[in-house]
Amino acid sequence: xxxxxxxxxxxxxxxxxxxxxxxxxxxxxxxxxxxxxxxxxxxxxxxxxxxxxxxxxxxxxxxxxxxxxxxxxxxxxxxxxxxxxxxxxxxxxxxxxxxxxxxxxxxxxxxxxxxxxxxxxxxxxxxxxxxxxxxxxxxxxxxxxxxxxxxxxxxxxxxxx
Numbered sequence: 343x344x345x346x347x348x349x350x351x352x353x354x355x356x357x358x359x360x361x362x363x364x365x366x367x368x369x370x371x372x373x374x375x376x377x378x379x380x381x382x383x384x385x386x387x388x389x390x391x392x393x394x395x396x397x398x399x400x401x402x403x404x405x406x407x408x409x410x411x412x413x414x415x416x417x418x419x420x421x422x423x424x425x426x427x428x429x430x431x432x433x434x435x436x437x438x439x440x441x442x443x444x445x446x447x448x449x450x451x452x453x454x455x456x457x458x459x460x461x462x463x464x465x466x467x468x469x470x471x472x473x474x475x476x477x478x479x480x481x482x483x484x485x486x487x488x489x490x491x492x493x494x495x496x497x498x499x500x501x502x503x
Contacts, residue, residue: 384429388429392451394409396451431444
């Protein structure tokens with residue numbers, strides 16, 4: 343592992359974007375989500391599961407396992423904990439009553455989770471207020487594609503495990 347240099351130091355030369363994203367940015371994101379989860383009485387993994395459930399709508403435990411890169415058994419325990427905490431519930435699939443879906447409590451998310459992210463959203467908006475539409479489009483393109491790369495790399499690592 344390379345010795346970390348101060349990526350914000352102009353004397354350090356050109357910034358290595360892989361280093362910046364792979365270590366500094368990702369560490370900041372992980373630590374933020376750890377803090378959010380702790381505030382809600384959850385683990386970071388449980389918090390990310392809530393995010394997946396909120397974005398994907400009610401889904402099966404198997405689908406949730408694939409989204410999170412976890413085993414079905416691990417997701418069963420995770421869903422049990424979310425249900426006990428009152429953040430999610432298992433519901434029958436209306437299309438196939440033999441199946442069960444996992445659904446978040448949208449009202450609780452709106453009341454407890456959304457406000458936690460409001461200050462982050464506001465801070466990012468202040469950061470980008472002075473950006474031109476072209477600069478905002480570049481940032482959006484970059485972040486969208488870095489997220490896709492991270493998902494690809496996560497899947498690659500999961501396949502190797």
